[in-house]
Amino acid sequence: LDQRRAAWSDVARRIAHEIKNPLTPIQLAAERLQRRFGTRIKDDVDVFENLTKTIVRQVGDLRNIVDEFSSFARMPKPVFRQENLDDILKQALFMQDVAWPSMAFNFISDDQPILLVCDRRQLGQALTNIIKNAAEAIEQKAEASADFQVSDGEIELAVRTENQIVVIELTDNGIGLPIERDRIVEPYMTTRATGTGLGLAIVKKIVEEHFGEMKFSDAPNGGTRVTIRLSPSQLARLSHGTEENQTDLLTGPAGNDEQMAEIDK
Incomplete structure (x- = not known):
């Protein structure tokens, strides 16, 4: 890989x-x-x-x-610090809300803000790409259907803690997943005429460097659901020390495979 x-x-x-x-x-x-x-x-x-x-x-x-x-x-190595995850998600959602004012954007979270060790800029970039994809999927559906308008578009971003794992879910009522759904995170794989096919590849790379996993599934309303799972306990190990120490943890023996196995438990 x-x-x-x-x-x-x-x-x-x-x-x-x-x-x-x-x-x-x-x-x-x-x-x-x-x-x-x-x-x-x-x-x-x-x-x-x-x-x-x-x-x-x-x-x-x-x-x-x-x-x-x-x-x-040239994506730099992430620099991990404790951040307010709710703030990161709200900011990413707000930027797309401004860009697509006719769509409905909803944010759902636990009563208490979730603190997570992460690279704020890169995780924000990943969420922005996913939300932007959802908005474009709604636009595609509106172009393909006379019975559906962009103003009918709904995007919901939810975050919760589940068995000590942070779960981020983005659901839209857009055009849905393509036939080549298993390949959508590969570099240069795109279903849009103007797409580069790099957006989801970048998201996947960011999620992996946060020891997380990302899955795509069909939403109940016919759109797409993106689920990202992150382990706060694994990420907490990266909150101390220099950037060099963090790089050692990212690339050392306790690397991605073992971290992912811990998440899957």
Whole structure:
């Protein structure tokens, strides 16, 4: 698995490099055309403006794709500290609530906030990717069905403690899991025309580095349910010492396989 991940990272790094090089001159050329010839063209002014704006916009989209490739290729080792998990989840949910105001977003948690040793930035990134996928699945369903609107979309994020394990569940009423559901976390596997296939691969990597497991299942309402299970007791070992000590724990004898076996008990 480590060899495959290293190979995928190398591919991502190479692709990002090759795509990034021509982007700046393309964008500068389009912007210069706008400035220099925008006021001189008498015929088809709207066409010229739309075409140059399309070039600039598409370059921006390509930059976002490159950033995602680079993120996958150069993900830093997590730095673990005790955090308020509820705050991390609420922030990730809030960002998507702002981006998709017509959808209904709900957060459910225990009465007491859950404290968890984790890398706040990376875990937040993982949750953001999953919630964003849920919102896009709702959008896909709305595009495919005349009886379903984006405003009918519902996303529920729940967190609870179950037998000393923290369980995070995200449920949506979107288009549901693809036929290739067993491969959706593989790098470059995507069902969307504009997707890179790296979002869930990054999420899987983050969850694994938190000694956790992630599963996908069909939601009762026909959408998707994503379940992440984390062991606070295992993660607590990483709350002390330097970043180097944390790396030793991540890669030492008590590594992922033994930690996952402990979670599965």
